[in-house]
Amino acid sequence: MIGNKRNTPGFNDVALKEGLGKSKPHVALQAGAQSVHRTIRLLRAVADSNDRGMRLTQIAQKTGLPTTTVHRILAVLVAEEFLEYDLVSKCYRIGIELYAIASRARRFALRDKYRNCLENIARATQDSVYLVVRSGPDALCIDYIEGKSTIRIMTYDVGSRRPLGIGAGSLALLAFAPDDEVEGILKANELRYRKNNNMTVSELKGLIKQARALGYAFNQGHFMKGINGVGVPIYDEQGDVVAAVSVGSITERINPMRSQEIAELIKSEIALMR
Amino acid sequence: MIGNKRNTPGFNDVALKEGLGKSKPHVALQAGAQSVHRTIRLLRAVADSNDRGMRLTQIAQKTGLPTTTVHRILAVLVAEEFLEYDLVSKCYRIGIELYAIASRARRFALRDKYRNCLENIARATQDSVYLVVRSGPDALCIDYIEGKSTIRIMTYDVGSRRPLGIGAGSLALLAFAPDDEVEGILKANELRYRKNNNMTVSELKGLIKQARALGYAFNQGHFMKGINGVGVPIYDEQGDVVAAVSVGSITERINPMRSQEIAELIKSEIALMR
DNA sequence: AACAGTTTTCCATATTATGGGAAGCAGTTT
DNA sequence: AAACTGCTTCCCATAATATGGAAAACTGTT
Numbered sequence: 001m002i003g004n005k006r007n008t009p010g011f012n013d014v015a016l017k018e019g020l021g022k023s024k025p026h027v028a029l030q031a032g033a034q035s036v037h038r039t040i041r042l043l044r045a046v047a048d049s050n051d052r053g054m055r056l057t058q059i060a061q062k063t064g065l066p067t068t069t070v071h072r073i074l075a076v077l078v079a080e081e082f083l084e085y086d087l088v089s090k091c092y093r094i095g096i097e098l099y100a101i102a103s104r105a106r107r108f109a110l111r112d113k114y115r116n117c118l119e120n121i122a123r124a125t126q127d128s129v130y131l132v133v134r135s136g137p138d139a140l141c142i143d144y145i146e147g148k149s150t151i152r153i154m155t156y157d158v159g160s161r162r163p164l165g166i167g168a169g170s171l172a173l174l175a176f177a178p179d180d181e182v183e184g185i186l187k188a189n190e191l192r193y194r195k196n197n198n199m200t201v202s203e204l205k206g207l208i209k210q211a212r213a214l215g216y217a218f219n220q221g222h223f224m225k226g227i228n229g230v231g232v233p234i235y236d237e238q239g240d241v242v243a244a245v246s247v248g249s250i251t252e253r254i255n256p257m258r259s260q261e262i263a264e265l266i267k268s269e270i271a272l273m274r
Numbered sequence: 275m276i277g278n279k280r281n282t283p284g285f286n287d288v289a290l291k292e293g294l295g296k297s298k299p300h301v302a303l304q305a306g307a308q309s310v311h312r313t314i315r316l317l318r319a320v321a322d323s324n325d326r327g328m329r330l331t332q333i334a335q336k337t338g339l340p341t342t343t344v345h346r347i348l349a350v351l352v353a354e355e356f357l358e359y360d361l362v363s364k365c366y367r368i369g370i371e372l373y374a375i376a377s378r379a380r381r382f383a384l385r386d387k388y389r390n391c392l393e394n395i396a397r398a399t400q401d402s403v404y405l406v407v408r409s410g411p412d413a414l415c416i417d418y419i420e421g422k423s424t425i426r427i428m429t430y431d432v433g434s435r436r437p438l439g440i441g442a443g444s445l446a447l448l449a450f451a452p453d454d455e456v457e458g459i460l461k462a463n464e465l466r467y468r469k470n471n472n473m474t475v476s477e478l479k480g481l482i483k484q485a486r487a488l489g490y491a492f493n494q495g496h497f498m499k500g501i502n503g504v505g506v507p508i509y510d511e512q513g514d515v516v517a518a519v520s521v522g523s524i525t526e527r528i529n530p531m532r533s534q535e536i537a538e539l540i541k542s543e544i545a546l547m548r
Numbered sequence: 549a550a551c552a553g554t555t556t557t558c559c560a561t562a563t564t565a566t567g568g569g570a571a572g573c574a575g576t577t578t
Numbered sequence: 579a580a581a582c583t584g585c586t587t588c589c590c591a592t593a594a595t596a597t598g599g600a601a602a603a604c605t606g607t608t
Contacts, residue, residue: 032596033350035309035565040354040371047378057585068567071587076307080314081433086410088458090586094379096414096433097314102376103385104321105368111377112386136360140370159355159370184362308564309596331554342598345556364555364605555604565595572587578580 038065039073046083046092053091107133110234110243111143117269118145118245124265127249132169133242134177137188138162139170147249163189165204166197168219168229169246174204175211176233176241182208197223216263217244221251228254232266245270312339313347320357320366327365381407384508384517385417391543392419392519398539401523406443407516408451411462412436413444421523437463439478440471442493442503443520448478449485450507450515456482471497490537491518495525502528506540519544 045062046054056074060067074092077083081097103109114131122129128147132139138161164185165174174185186201193199199222211217217231231246247254247262254262319336320328330348334341348366351357355371377383388405396403402421406413412435438459439448448459460475467473473496485491491505505520519540521528528536 032346033309034595035307036313036347036350037354039310039313040350040356043375047375050378051380055585056587066567067586068588069565072307072565072567073310075587076310076314080311082314084409088410088462094376094382096382096409096416098372099376099379099382099385099416100432101317101321102368102373104324105373106325108368108370108373109386111373112383135358135370136362142370142373158374188362329554330556340598341555342557343596346596346598349556549608551606551608553605553607555602557602558600559597560599561597562593563595563597564593566590566592568590570587570589572585574585575583577582 035073038063038069039077041065042070042073042077043082043098047094050094053086053089053093055090055092059092107242108142114234114243114245114270114273115143117273118143120269121245121247121266122147125247125249125262127247127253130169130246130248132167132173132244132246134164134173135161137164137185139164139167139173139244141169142243163192163197165189165193165207166199166223167246168217168231168248169244170231171207171211171217171219172231172233172244172246173241175208175217199223214263216259216266217246218256218259218263219248220256226251228259230254230259230262230266232263232270234270309347312337312343313351315339316344316347316351317356317372321368324368327360327363327367329364329366333366381516382416388508388517388519388544388547389417391547392417394543395519395521395540396421399521399523399536401521401527404443404520404522406441406447406518406520408438408447409435411438411459413438413441413447413518415443416517437466437471439463439467439481440473440497441520442491442505442522443518444505445481445485445491445493446505446507446518446520447515449482449491473497488537490533490540491520492530492533492537493522494530500525502533504528504533504536504540506537506544508544 041063042059042065045059048062049058054062056071057067059074060070063070074083074085078085078092078095081095083098084093084095085091086093110133111131118129118131122145126148129145130141131143132141134140141158141160143158162170165171174182177185186204190201193201193204203222207217207219207222211231216233217229219227219229219231221228227248228251229246229248231244233241234243234245236242245266247266315337316333316339319333322336323332328336330345331341333348334344337344348357348359352359352366352369355369357372358367358369359365360367384407385405392403392405396419400422403419404415405417406415408414415432415434417432436444439445448456451459460478464475467475467478477496481491481493481496485505490507491503493501493503493505495502501522502525503520503522505518507515508517508519510516521536521540
């Protein structure tokens with residue numbers, strides 16, 4: 001009868017990402033969607049320890065949400081088979097439906113397909129290797145292997161984006177796209193090129209021309225000082241570019257001559273996958 | 275100033291699945307979770323047309339939810355990268371985060387790994403082929419290929435479950451599990467065996483013994499009249515059973531002699547995958 | 549330029565999600 | 579066996595959150 005006030009009522013769940021410098025200053029980014037955010041937070045938590053599985057209280061602790069709330073949401077996720085629940089161990093794991101839905105995204109399946117390929121290239125070059133796909137006006141990294149070199153170069157994690165053209169793999173995606181699309185992309189990204197990367201559209205056009213002439217994208221520190229990269233496109237059956245593999249390292253390791261060799265290596269590894 | 279009453283306030287979103295004959299009669303299955311259910315509904319809708327992508331109104335139409343609500347939830351999903359949004363075409367697609375989370379479920383990745391294998395077996399036998407994994411006390415189908423035979427046999431879709439031991443693949447999972455686990459599973463499923471499949475634990479023990487002797491599970495219409503099946507286990511590096519491949523067809527097509535051949539075929543195809 | 553279709557914002561409303569409390573369950577320890 | 583401990587599940591009053599109609603802002607088309 002005492003009634004209950006919520007501990008942290010409008011708790012700032014949204015305080016996660018806002019870094020992209022979008023407009024809308026003082027309007028909360030996603031209002032009216034607490035539970036959806038929370039649901040996703042729970043899924044992430046479970047996925048992080050999927051092999052051992054996670055129990056209710058662990059999940060609650062990890063996410064900082066009240067046990068009751070977690071329980072309620074997890075029950076739905078289990079009912080929808082987004083999660084599996086083992087009655088005996090009382091552990092939650094990723095469910096078949098979540099997997100089935102994700103599988104519909106064929107483009108990301110390239111990751112599995114080219115995993116070996118990346119590994120071979122990484123072994124041969126000892127440098128960092130990246131696999132990127134196009135996502136709207138961006139290049140999206142869907143897999144990468146860190147180089148053996150002592151110097152960590154980019155923080156270019158899976159899921160990270162940059163404007164098409166910025167970076168070797170990204171440039172490959174752009175340069176080998178159809179002309180009319182290239183125009184649209186350049187225009188759409190013009191502002192970001194200038195603000196984030198200190199580059200102009202005409203500079204990019206130069207790089208595109210060069211890439212087309214070479215047959216691969218060669219980035220000589222254009223985007224980040226001291227970092228060079230080589231990017232090679234991957235085509236689908238229709239001849240459209242669907243992804244790109246790139247190798248990046250410090251300038252000294254990737255001079256023009258070696259860039260040629262690396263490009264050939266990537267091409268031959270890609271060819272094996274067909 | 276007229277105020278607005280919601281069209282369909284407590285709309286019965288939950289009326290989806292309840293068929294599993296669970297207890298709890300007159301208590302709504304998942305109360306207090308409308309938005310989570312809706313979120314999942316939206317994800318399904320988008321996934322269904324992922325190649326072309328879907329636009330807001332289409333999604334709203336397909337799911338029967340008000341545009342505004344859809345818009346709000348989709349915004350969150352995009353922010354969390356569960357979906358991608360193409361500014362130009364205004365289309366939504368599966369996002370990288372959803373894929374990344376699903377990828378943590380290694381067990382389901384068997385599906386990709388053995389896809390070719392299933393195809394080869396399907397081509398050679400012309401019968402239906404299934405790939406199942408263990409999920410708690412159940413066998414869970416994660417992939418299948420329908421046979422060429424004119425008679426559609428089982429509706430054993432991806433995501434469908436049955437108690438471990440019921441069905442050829444399912445029996446293979448059970449029979450080649452460690453003894454102590456087998457005991458636990460049999461006990462846990464005892465009721466279901468009897469109620470749903472009209473079988474006793476001791477009958478199952480007989481089948482297990484037979485399977486162990488043969489080196490594969492052979493189901494001669496024990497579970498469904500007129501349907502035979504052959505199931506072969508797949509082991510991981512530690513020697514634990516992680517999945518099973520099975521072939522099923524009408525009794526006439528799978529007699530004891532052919533079952534032996536099929537088992538050998540499956541085994542050799544699996545061996546190629548190592 | 550007018551139009552039709554779609555996307556996005558706004559906001560009053562009450563339905564739905566919330567979370568404290570407590571009852572149930574295991575699994576250990578005395 | 580009983581008492582204890584930690585975890586899971588149920589209950590339900592409360593108000594914060596999600597809701598969806600209305601209308602504004604776009605977009606593309608005739």
